[in-house]
Amino acid sequence: MGQGDQLSRQFRPARLLPVLGVVPFLGYLLVFLVVPTLTVVVGAFVEDGRPSLAVVRDLADPAVLGSLTNSLVLSAVTALIGGMVGALLAYAVVTGPADGALRRLVTSVCGVLAQFGGVTLAFAFIATLGISGVVSVWLDQNLGTGLTSSTWLFSLKGLVLVYAYFQIPLMVIVFLPALDGIRVQWREAAENLGASTGQYWRMVGLPLLTPAFLGSLLLLFANAFAAYATAAALVSQGNPIIPLWIRSALTSEVVLGHANFAYALALEMIVVVAVVMTGYSLLVRRTARWLG
Amino acid sequence: MSAARSPRRSARTRLLVFRVTVLVLTGAFFVIPLLSMLDFSTRVFGGDGRTGAAWALLATDPLLRGAIGTSLLLSLLTVVGMLVLLVPTLVWVRLRVPRLGRTVEFLCLLPLTVPPLVIIVGLTNVTAWLSYLFGDTPSWLAFLYVVLVLPYAYRALDAGLSAIDVTTLAEAARSLGAGWFTVIVSVVVPNIRTALISASFISIALVLGEYTFASLLNFDTLQVAIALQSKSNAQESVAASLASILVAALLLVGLSFISGRRRSGRAVVATAVAPTPTGPAPTPPQEPR
Numbered sequence: 319m320g321q322g323d324q325l326s327r328q329f330r331p332a333r334l335l336p337v338l339g340v341v342p343f344l345g346y347l348l349v350f351l352v353v354p355t356l357t358v359v360v361g362a363f364v365e366d367g368r369p370s371l372a373v374v375r376d377l378a379d380p381a382v383l384g385s386l387t388n389s390l391v392l393s394a395v396t397a398l399i400g401g402m403v404g405a406l407l408a409y410a411v412v413t414g415p416a417d418g419a420l421r422r423l424v425t426s427v428c429g430v431l432a433q434f435g436g437v438t439l440a441f442a443f444i445a446t447l448g449i450s451g452v453v454s455v456w457l458d459q460n461l462g463t464g465l466t467s468s469t470w471l472f473s474l475k476g477l478v479l480v481y482a483y484f485q486i487p488l489m490v491i492v493f494l495p496a497l498d499g500i501r502v503q504w505r506e507a508a509e510n511l512g513a514s515t516g517q518y519w520r521m522v523g524l525p526l527l528t529p530a531f532l533g534s535l536l537l538l539f540a541n542a543f544a545a546y547a548t549a550a551a552l553v554s555q556g557n558p559i560i561p562l563w564i565r566s567a568l569t570s571e572v573v574l575g576h577a578n579f580a581y582a583l584a585l586e587m588i589v590v591v592a593v594v595m596t597g598y599s600l601l602v603r604r605t606a607r608w609l610g
Numbered sequence: 611m612s613a614a615r616s617p618r619r620s621a622r623t624r625l626l627v628f629r630v631t632v633l634v635l636t637g638a639f640f641v642i643p644l645l646s647m648l649d650f651s652t653r654v655f656g657g658d659g660r661t662g663a664a665w666a667l668l669a670t671d672p673l674l675r676g677a678i679g680t681s682l683l684l685s686l687l688t689v690v691g692m693l694v695l696l697v698p699t700l701v702w703v704r705l706r707v708p709r710l711g712r713t714v715e716f717l718c719l720l721p722l723t724v725p726p727l728v729i730i731v732g733l734t735n736v737t738a739w740l741s742y743l744f745g746d747t748p749s750w751l752a753f754l755y756v757v758l759v760l761p762y763a764y765r766a767l768d769a770g771l772s773a774i775d776v777t778t779l780a781e782a783a784r785s786l787g788a789g790w791f792t793v794i795v796s797v798v799v800p801n802i803r804t805a806l807i808s809a810s811f812i813s814i815a816l817v818l819g820e821y822t823f824a825s826l827l828n829f830d831t832l833q834v835a836i837a838l839q840s841k842s843n844a845q846e847s848v849a850a851s852l853a854s855i856l857v858a859a860l861l862l863v864g865l866s867f868i869s870g871r872r873r874s875g876r877a878v879v880a881t882a883v884a885p886t887p888t889g890p891a892p893t894p895p896q897e898p899r
Binding site for chain 2 (some may be wrong): 327329336337339340342343344346347349350351353355356357358361373403406407409410413414420422425426427429430433434435436437438441442443444445446450451452453482483486487515540543544546547551561564566567570574580581583584588591592595
């Protein structure tokens with residue numbers, strides 16, 4: 319078959335026709351996903367219809383920068399807490415029988431809880447540790463903690479605790495496959511060569527799991543950074559984190575004197591999430607080499 | 611013999627202690643808020659005993675009732691939209707344009723990477739058009755929700771399609787004279803019923819819990835109403851929150867049960883729910899030589 323034959327085949331209408339079947343899908347995503355993202359990227363560099371850096375420059379406003387720092391710290395801390403606790407929980411599950419009821423229960427529950435953000439989660443913690451929460455009242459009565467007169471739940475510290483509630487289950491879900499990839503034979507081989515449990519983990523287990531663990535941490539980081547509903551339901555005043563700045567920019571139209579400020583904030587979010595997710599996919603590729 | 615075994619046995623005991631400790635502690639962290647909600651929503655403030663008043667309000671409060679209706683309608687519209695958009699496309703790609711498979715997968719998983727908040731900021735022009743075309747009704751939110759549920763629905767449907775031999779089924783039907791519409795509707799769809807149900811369940815669960823889009827576009831869906839109601843009656847909001855968690859949990863556990871009845875469904879919920887690809891590493895699409 320000659321080169322020219324191949325070319326003419328490529329451009330025969332009969333070969334292009336099937337592609338038309340995918341057009342509605344592509345069109346839909348273009349309108350509802352690609353155009354909005356591009357609107358944000360372009361809109362961030364426009365003011366009064368002309369190209370301008372004024373809007374983006376305002377991201378350096380101390381108040382906005384402070385919120386960015388808060389957002390990054392919140393995401394990092396909840397990723398670390400969620401990652402460590404989630405990894406321990408995943409390990410506790412994976413060391414049980416592979417088809418056991420415990421494993422089924424934990425994966426199902428984690429599947430539900432990882433999705434359980436937003437208003438309902440906020441109210442779960444208000445009912446638990448809020449001003450008249452069940453646990454905060456009990457702690458105050460029995461240990462004299464003073465939780466019922468404190469608003470810490472609605473601060474950054476409170477958000478850390480609340481976010482852990484969906485970060486830990488997410489870690490279990492994304493980290494279980496990696497733990498499953500660890501073969502018993504490796505353990506046996508190490509033991510046959512005289513390795514202790516500590517040596518096995520230090521020299522075989524942990525090095526193998528590290529890329530998967532770091533990748534999961536990045537995923538958790540992006541998850542927390544992009545989360546909006548939980549914080550929006552808990553924090554009704556002030557903008558401690560970037561997603562809440564976007565809320566004020568959207569609801570009050572003009573923030574820091576710019577109509578387009580929401581675009582700049584959204585662009586900032588895209589950049590952070592894109593950087594994190596690129597790192598994630600690089601790490602996943604590394605993980606797949608051994609634990610895939 | 612016993613000397614060689616005892617260190618192994620002590621290691622096993624240590625593992626057991628570790629597992630029980632971790633499971634009990636994390637279990638408590640997850641269960642206590644749920645129990646607190648139950649306690650909080652049935653408590654009589656300034657008195658003793660229990661009351662179901664907050665729970666009774668779920669059925670009688672007009673704001674909440676209206677919002678539940680809106681959210682149920684939205685989840686129905688979203689499920690229909692998702693199935694109409696996704697099922698024919700995925701079947702078609704498998705049968706006729708497999709070289710677009712990776713592109714479609716990438717696009718379906720893209721909403722996991724773009725935060726919903728970014729979409730809503732960039733959508734102002736599109737939403738202006740939607741409200742111009744369809745009026746001031748929350749129903750058109752379903753267009754946006756289809757994008758939101760896309761990754762999860764895609765995973766469920768893709769798993770279902772991988773489990774059957776679509777090509778052979780389609781060729782058999784085609785050789786008997788069936789058109790493409792018949793192939794999709796009466797040959798492929800009945801064979802991926804489980805996947806369709808899974809995709810629908812997870813979509814319903816997501817729509818019932820959605821807050822970001824609805825609140826920023828000022829529509830009173832269930833979650834928005836729960837947040838509004840807390841200002842006048844916190845107990846009612848907590849009761850409604852607990853109820854919506856239970857419904858979502860029922861849907862998602864039902865999903866794991868349905869898919870678990872079939873072979874190796876252990877990880878189905880996990881794959882359907884995990885917000886980013888956990889499978890093999892995303893590799894760039896290969897250039898045809």
